[in-house]
Amino acid sequence: MVHRTLLSRILWGLWYACLCNAESYVLDDKVGLGREFDGIGGLSGGGATTRLLVNYAEPYRSQILDYLFKPNFGASLQILKVEIGGDAQTTDGTEPSHMHYENDENYFRGYEWWLMKEAKKRNPNITLIGLPWAFPGWVGHGTNWPYDHPHITVYYVVSWIIGAKQYHDLDIDYIGIWNEKKFDSNYIKVLRDALDKIGLTDVGIIAADGGWSISSAMVIDPYLNDAVKVIGVKIIASDNLWQPISLSLLLDAELHNVVDIIGAHYPGTNTVLDALKTEKKLWSSEDYSTYNDDVGGGCWARILNQNYVNGRMTATISWNLIASYYEELSFGRNGLMTAEEPWSGNYVVESPIWITAHTTQFAQPGWTYLQTVGHLALGGSYVALTDGKGNLTVVIETMTHDHSICIRPPLPHFNVSSQNATFQLKGSFGSVSALQVWHSKFDFKTKKPFFFKKLSPLRISDGTFTLALEPDEVYTLTTITTGQKGSHPAPPASAPFPHSYKDDFNVRNPCFTEAPDFADQTGVFEYYINLTDPGPHVFTLRQVVTQRPVTWAADADQTISVIGDHSWQNLTVSCDVYIETEKTGGVFIAARVDQAGETVRSAKGVFYWVYADGTYKVTNDIAGKVVLAEGLSGTRAGTWHTLTLTVEGQYASGMLNGYPLWKNAVVLAPQNGWAAIGTQTFELAQFDNFAIEAEQ
Ligand SMILES: *[C@@H]1O[C@H](CO)[C@@H](O)[C@H](O)[C@H]1NC(C)=O
């Protein structure tokens, strides 16, 4: 222990020595390199966050994809992580599983396959990651736990990886465990074993997509911990100021062996000692989750640099990739850009896109951080990366506290001031004579920010240059000359959801299984074809989840898909409905549904239900507890009925097959909300000829 104290005194002394000579920073590869850079990415899913993007018309949809994925254009993302749909609510909706039932397999559901292919089309080198949030009920054998039968869960997850290759020619690079839930070491080992046995040795495992605690499970037990401290002082550390450990001292050597990357969520730019001790790659495998205004952009700028500077994390993945879900759902607009109006074609390239470009256009996975990275004397940070062939990229951020707050964790106070920063290029970079300069300025005072602006190249003499840095700026200085601020013509103007809307589900985009604009919040609503039906209901929309999934969030006990404009007050919703479950089945249409996403269980609104037992009900809530009207309807399973619901001011009325069934039900609240369809339980049911007429 004596040696350790001495060592830290020397190090602190050195650090103060640097400070005395403040505002001068050395960039040198000859003192040794830091960790390998693995990229910056976006997360589609967790859940249903890309739902509305797929229904954009061309050319807007392709333009949006360019801003996300096209190299040297916009964000130029290097990692795409997707949810492995599990039929359950995972924040902003449900995503369909490739195996709804034990004997079911289909690799064309949802939009994540399509998205991965669009990303690969633009950047064949993009790293692909899959992670489950939830699982179909059969995987859990009736429990809400997927680990009691690890082989079944492994079979389910590995099938998804094989399906990606077989049906879409997509190579999945990394697979995760179970998002933000307790990890199970045995499951991870069984998964690795299964991947190896079928030849998927290149698919790496990320764990545990939550806190850092998995690293403690790998490394040292408390008894051995003391022994390692003694060994530790003999070896003065690499870039982490940490010493290599002997594998024989690992607590769980097998777990250490099977996990390739330790992925933590919302780490607040910091890691823990045990994570460093594992000597694994450390990733912030989910981060950001902040409203995408300029403070969101500032959050992103700060964490992209400081996740490495403070926490040695070599990849950062944004939840979410793109805000393509109704804004009133949970965490509205928490994406790198916004595309939430497929009906108008309007989208917004927000500041986080250009902040991403500051790194991704000038450093690729496989590049290496220098050891000479750190904080600036008067606030802010800098990182430097090299391709090992003489190229250098330096990213500097001076984001102030209030202009870079992320949603979590709390951000301790810090100060940032104007400062002159001198950088000295040494080692391979000593002879660099010019650097390209890219500049962003978040101007919160005059509200005239600019992003990713190319300035004149900086001439370097004597291997040094000085920048006059102001607060809330981002600079990239680089030898790479291929950077570009891509642009497409301005998209159409923003417009509200159409007041008059119809879908008979007959015209389909064959790429997708879901009807436009419907956002499933519990259950899954899919296009269905009944080839034996000679009548008008061959093409329908069908709710297909028949068992409560292994949930991640608090799914409702009913299924529900919402659509439309959350501000709607007065409207008529109509739909043909087909109950499939004899005697006990039931379906609803609804208006003014006030909430969904994570709080879907508490949704209020006007819900008009009909049941296979010949009754109807009108309730003020999805749970069906607050009854506004009820009675006989003569409805039954196995036949089509037309429901019409009109809400006007404080009154609601309903029709069945074109005849009034109930009227003047009093609705005091909510005042507004989405339209919706759904079922009484997890049961099969169909919907057709859906229509809305909303008051202007
Ligand atoms: C993909 O990576 C390879 C090897 O690093 C590189 O040569 C190629 O230019 C990259 N392709 C794109 C589109 O970035």
Ligand SMILES: *[C@@H]1O[C@H](CO)[C@@H](O)[C@H](O)[C@H]1NC(C)=O
């Ligand atoms: C930097 O990278 C480019 C390719 O982007 C390459 O042509 C060049 O040789 C590299 N090295 C230097 C010192 O610029």
Ligand SMILES: *[C@@H]1O[C@H](CO)[C@@H](O)[C@H](O)[C@H]1NC(C)=O
């Ligand atoms: C920031 O600056 C203020 C005013 O100079 C000072 O009172 C405060 O202690 C500083 N905070 C930190 C975290 O340095």
Ligand SMILES: *[C@@H]1O[C@H](CO)[C@@H](O)[C@H](O)[C@H]1NC(C)=O
């Ligand atoms: C930076 O340097 C310039 C030129 O020497 C000087 O005028 C300016 O005051 C300095 N700025 C700060 C914040 O020290």
Ligand SMILES: *[C@@H]1O[C@H](CO)[C@@H](O)[C@H](O)[C@H]1NC(C)=O
């Ligand atoms: C398909 O249509 C036939 C004929 O109308 C009907 O008997 C059957 O119940 C329908 N099946 C489903 C699943 O809707």
Ligand SMILES: *[C@@H]1O[C@H](CO)[C@@H](O)[C@H](O)[C@H]1NC(C)=O
């Ligand atoms: C809805 O209808 C009520 C009663 O007719 C009216 O007072 C209210 O202004 C209407 N709301 C909208 C948004 O048109």
